[in-house]
Amino acid sequence: MLINMTNVLADEGKFLETECEIEMDLFESSLGDFPILRKEPLIFRASNVSPGKAQYHGTMTLELQLACDRCLREVSKLFELNFSGVISAPEKDDEEHENSEFMEGYSFNIESLVSNEVLMNWPMKVLCSNDCKGICMKCGKDLNSGMCECDTFVPDPRMAMIKDIFNANNKEV
Template sequence: MQLELEQAKRRPMHVEGVVELPRIAQENPQVARIQPVVVRVDVDFTKSVYRLRAALATEVEYVCSRCLESFTAPLQTEFTERLRVLGTEAAADEDILTVDSPTVLLDPYVEQALNLALEYRPLCRGDCRGLCVECGCNLNERQCSCDTRRVDPRLAVLQDLLSKDDSE
């Protein structure tokens, strides 16, 4: 999605569009698929600086970090950027990004904002029980009969002694 910053010099502008970012799903293992992103941007111009305020909305198909089942969740986030065009006079500020041209491609800014807003360890639901460590069955769907008691390896010798006492 391209943005013509020069139009904001005359009056503030509002731009809406849709951006497809398949690379997000390719680079994030917890993301199976991402829908096209609806982008709404407001741009104003003050003292040689363009201020962008964007709202993003999409749906993400995640892979649950416990049970590995896919589920879909809405994702909404915002970002703000301050830009100046190379060669213009603007106050020195480390928060102002310098761009080469008044035509700006918004995709990298949208991608960065979405990457920061993604769930790092997504859960299909808050009480997801995950997979059995022995047989791998989904514990949300059925209970298995595996013995999942953990024994401290330092005490494993004592467990063997107890099993010999039971047989006598």
């Protein structure tokens, strides 16, 4: 979805306010694809600061379905985006090199801006709960719903070596 910025970029005092809905239902990124559970319209405002230059501000709320890092259960995560920046008309950009990466000619690309903002707000850790027990490395059981029958004892490799030497010595005697 593109917002035409021609007018607001042209003249001093020009103002633009718009509400728009992003089209995507799936958040596709380098981190993977995540279903969008809920999205509220983006409220976008821009005002001219000088000929060929405008300041923008936007807010948007969306909820994505992520997976718990430990047990892979579905976790819904709310993103409350709040962003702002300055853009300039393409001909101005050549002089000042400050144009936003979200501009396509005189249009603002909302989808790529929102995608970028979501990644900037991505949680360091996604957990279904702080004391999530994760899944068993052996049988894959979700340990939040009870312990499994697996023998999770991992023998110390150093102890195993001493045992071998001990056994070898015993044979010699």
